[in-house]
Amino acid sequence: MTASDSLPAADHRDGPVCATDLAPDLMHIILFGPGTGEGIVIVLPDGSVGVVDGVCGDQLTTLLDELKVSKAGGKQLLFACLTHPHSDHYAGFAALVRDRRPTHLWWAGDEELRFFEAFCAVMKHREGESPRHAGAAPPKWMGIDAVRVAIEDSFKNERPGTRHRVLSDRKRLLVHAGVVFESILPTTSEKLQALRELIARGSRESASRDGEKVNDLSGALLLSWAGKQILLGGDCNAGSEEQHHGWAGHGETIGQVQILKAPHHGSETAWHEASYKEWKPAVVLLTPFQRAGVHQPPKPEEIDQLRPYCPRMFMSTPKDWQLSKLAAEGFEDARVPLTASSGVIRVSVDASGTIKQIALHGAAHEI
Secondary structure (H helix, E strand, C coil), rough: HHHHHCCCCEEEEEECCCCCCCCCCEEEEEEEEECCCCCEEEEECCCEEEEEEECCHHHHHHHHHHHHHHCCCCCCCCEEEEECCCHHCCCHHHHHHHHHHHEEEEEECCCCCCHHHHHHHHHHHCCCCCCCCCCCCCHHHHHHHHHHHHHHHHHHHCCCCCEEEEECEEEEEEEEEEEEEEECCHHHHHHHHHHHHHHHHCEEECCCHHHHHHHHCCEEEEEECCEEEEECCCCCCCECCCCCHHHHHHHCCCCCEEEECCCHHCCHHHCEEEEEHHHHHEEEECCCCCCCCCCCCCCCHHHHHHHHHCEEEEECCCCCCCCCCHHHHHHCCCCCCCCCCCEEEEEECCCCCCCEEEEEEEEEEEE
C-alpha cells in the first residue's frame, strides 16, 4: 500500500475556511489562490500562525482576523515569508508586514535589498513613473517598492528576538513547536547571477522579460515534523546542474515529502523528473497562474506529466476552470479579491505525521 492509499477522502465544504475548522494540536496547511495570487497560511500545533507569500485576498485576511493575528491586542504573527517578488506572490505582503508585525521575516534576494531596487528600476523603465491613464492600476514597480520599504522599516523598528533572514539553499530558519523550517533554494550562484543581470538590464533602452530571472531567485520552504516533510515549492525552476541552479543544481538530497505545493504552478519550467522521483509526494497542491488562462500553467499536458509521481493532486479552482470564461479571458485586474468562487485547500496533519483531513473549500477540487 502506498502513502496515498491511506489518505482520507477529501471533505468538500461550501464555505470559506474558518478558525473553528482548525482542530487544536494539529498542523494545518491552508492554500489560497488564484484571485489576487497565491498565499499559504500555516497554523502550527501550538496555535502559532505563519504566512508564505501573503497575497491578502478577503478569505486569507478574514482568517487571520479570526485567529486574532494582529498588532493590536492579538497574538503576533510568527513569521512572514516572501519567496520572490512577483505580483501574484507579493501583492499584499507589505500590508501583512506592516499590520501583522511578524516575529520572523524571510525573503528572497539579499540583506541590502539590492535585488528589489534593481527589479524596481527595470519595471519602472518598462511601466513608467505613474499609471498610464486615469483609473488605471498602479504600476507594478510601486508594489515591489512598497515591499522593500516595509522590510526596511521592519529592520529599523526591530524588536528583541525578531529575526530577519534571506532565503538560500538549505538554511535553517526556525524551530518552533517541534516544527523545523528550512529554506531550499535559491543557490548562491543563482542569486548573484540574477542580481547582476537585473542591474545590467536597468540601464538598457529596452528591458527584456524579467520573469525567468525572478523565478530563478525564488526560495522554497521545507517543513519537518513528526518524521515527515512538507515542501512548499515557491516558483522555483528546474534549473541546471552544471550552473548550480534550481532543483537540478541545489546539490542536497531532500528525500520523500508527504505534502508538496507544486513549484511554479506545476509548469514545464519547474519540471525536474529526478526531483519528483525523489520526493514521491502523497499529496500535491496546485494553484494556477494568477490569470488562470488556458495558455498558462498548469496546462493539461503539465498535469499529465505530474500524474505518475503525484497520485493525489488538488487544485484551488473549479473543475472546469480551463474552459470557463474567466480562464479564457483572464482576470481584468490581477488584484481582484478572492471570492466564494475561488478555492481553498486545507490539509491537517497530526503529531504522528498522519494526514487527518483534506478539506476542499469553495471551488477547490481533486484532479
